[in-house]
Amino acid sequence: MAHKDSQSNMYQHSEKKVELLKLYLDRYLSILNQSKHIKRVRFYDLFCGPGVYENGGEGSPIVALKAMSEILNSDGARNNLDFVFVFNDYDKTRLDQLSNNIDKLNFVGSEDSRIRLLNDDYQDAWNKCHAEVTKMPTNERAFVFIDPFGYKDISYSDIKSLLENKKTEVLLFLPTQFMFRFERKGTPTSLKRFIDEIVPEEQWPNSFSGLSFIENLKSAFRKNLENDKFVDTFIIARDRNQFFCLFFFTGHIYGFDRMLDAKWKIDEEEGRGWSYEEPMGLFSNLEKRPQIQKFEKELKAYLLNCNPTNGELYEFTLRNGFLPKHCNEVLRSLLKTTGLKVFDNKGNLIKKEAFYINYKNFKFTPEKVKFELK
Numbered sequence: 496m497a498h499k500d501s502q503s504n505m506y507q508h509s510e511k512k513v514e515l516l517k518l519y520l521d522r523y524l525s526i527l528n529q530s531k532h533i534k535r536v537r538f539y540d541l542f543c544g545p546g547v548y549e550n551g552g553e554g555s556p557i558v559a560l561k562a563m564s565e566i567l568n569s570d571g572a573r574n575n576l577d578f579v580f581v582f583n584d585y586d587k588t589r590l591d592q593l594s595n596n597i598d599k600l601n602f603v604g605s606e607d608s609r610i611r612l613l614n615d616d617y618q619d620a621w622n623k624c625h626a627e628v629t630k631m632p633t634n635e636r637a638f639v640f641i642d643p644f645g646y647k648d649i650s651y652s653d654i655k656s657l658l659e660n661k662k663t664e665v666l667l668f669l670p671t672q673f674m675f676r677f678e679r680k681g682t683p684t685s686l687k688r689f690i691d692e693i694v695p696e697e698q699w700p701n702s703f704s705g706l707s708f709i710e711n712l713k714s715a716f717r718k719n720l721e722n723d724k725f726v727d728t729f730i731i732a733r734d735r736n737q738f739f740c741l742f743f744f745t746g747h748i749y750g751f752d753r754m755l756d757a758k759w760k761i762d763e764e765e766g767r768g769w770s771y772e773e774p775m776g777l778f779s780n781l782e783k784r785p786q787i788q789k790f791e792k793e794l795k796a797y798l799l800n801c802n803p804t805n806g807e808l809y810e811f812t813l814r815n816g817f818l819p820k821h822c823n824e825v826l827r828s829l830l831k832t833t834g835l836k837v838f839d840n841k842g843n844l845i846k847k848e849a850f851y852i853n854y855k856n857f858k859f860t861p862e863k864v865k866f867e868l869k
C-alpha cells in the first residue's frame with residue numbers, strides 16, 4: 496500500500512500528539528500504581544500504526560509500552576499490577592512492523608500482562624474494546640486512544656458509551672481543520688452525521704475559523720455529556736491557521752486535573768496546545784509565564800457571585816482549563832489587594848494564607864473553607 500510521506504515519517508505535530516499521550520500516561524499510571532485496589536490497566540490503541548516510523552519517530556504503541564515499563568521499574572512499583580495492551584490496525588504490513596518493533600523492546604510485564612495485536616477494521620475493534628471495558632470489574636481501569644486519519648469512522652455515541660462505566664477514559668484525535676473546511680463548503684453526510692449526534696442541527700453555530708470550530712465542538716460535547724463527565728482539548732497547529740485537535744474525555748475529575756497538568760507542561764503560557772514556531776525565534780529564550788489574566792477576571796466574577804467553597808473553586812478552576820496553582824496565585828493577589836476573605840467551616844475568619852484548592856481536599860474536605868469577595 497502506498498503511503499503519503501506523513502504516514503511513513505513522523506512529523507513534529509504528530510510528535511506533540513504522542514508527547515501529550517506520554518505525559519498523561521505517566522501521571523495516570525503512577526496514580527493507578529499507587530491505588531492498591533487496582534489490579535489491571537487496559538490500554539486500547541484502535542488506530543495504532545507501526546510503532547516506529549522510517550525517520551525513527553516513536554508512535555503511540557511504543558510510547559505507551561515505555562510508559563508502563565517506566566512505572567514497573569520505578570521505586571514504588573507494585574508486582575501485582577497487570578497490563579493489557581490491545582493494538583489494532585487494519586493494515587497488516589503496519590501491524591507486522593509493530594510486532595517486530597515490540598519484540599525489540601524486550602517488554603517484561605507481570606505474569607498476567609498481555610499484548611494483543613488485532614488486524615481489524617476500526618468498528619470491529621471498537622466492538623471488542625467496548626465489550627471488554629463494559630464488563631470490567633471494579634478493580635480495572637481502561638484508557639482508549641483513537642487516532643484516525645479522518646473522521647468518517649468515528650461516532651460520538653461510540654465515545655460516549657465507552658465512558659458509561661466511569662472507569663474508561665478516551666483520547667480522540669480529530670482532523671478539525673478539514674471538518675471546518677467542509678462545514679463551510681456544503682456539509683458532507685459524514686460531518687452532518689457526526690454533528691447531528693451531538694447537537695440538533697439548528698443549534699450548531701457557524702464557525703468563523705478552525706479554532707472556533709474546535710470551541711463549538713468542545714461546548715457541544717460539554718452540553719451533551721452529563722455533569723459528572725469532563726471534556727478537554729489540546730490544539731495542534733500544523734501550520735499558520737491549520738488547527739487539529741485532541742479531545743480528552745473522562746468521568747474522573749482527578750483524571751481531568753492530571754490531563755490539564757500534562758497540557759500546561761507542553762504549553763507553559765496558555766495550557767492550550769502546541770504550534771510550530773521558528774526554532775530560533777527572537778523571543779525563544781525568554782521565560783514563559785502562564786497567562787492568567789482572563790481566568791483572573793472570571794474567577795473574580797465567580798467569587799463575587801457565588802461565595803464558593805474550596806471544593807467548588809477547585810472544580811471551577813479545572814473547568815476553566817487552569818490548575819490549582821494558578822487559582823492560588825490569583826487568590827494570593829486578591830488577598831493582598833482586595834477585600835477577599837476566607838472563612839473556616841465554623842464561620843471564623845482565617846488570617847493565614849490557606850486555600851485548600853486541590854483534589855485531596857475536594858474529595859475529603861470540600862467545605863473546609865469558604866471564600867467571600869465584596
Ligand SMILES: C[S@@+](CC[C@H](N)C(=O)[O-])C[C@H]1O[C@@H](n2cnc3c(N)ncnc32)[C@H](O)[C@@H]1O
Pocket residue numbers: 513541542543544545546553554555556583584585586589615616617618642643644648
Ligand atoms: C494516524 S495513524 C496512527 C498513528 C499512531 N497513533 C501513532 O502514534 O503512530 C492511523 C492508523 O490507522 C490505520 N487505519 C486507518 N483506517 C483504519 C480503519 N478503518 N480501521 C483500522 N485501522 C485503520 C492506518 O493504517 C494507520 O496506521
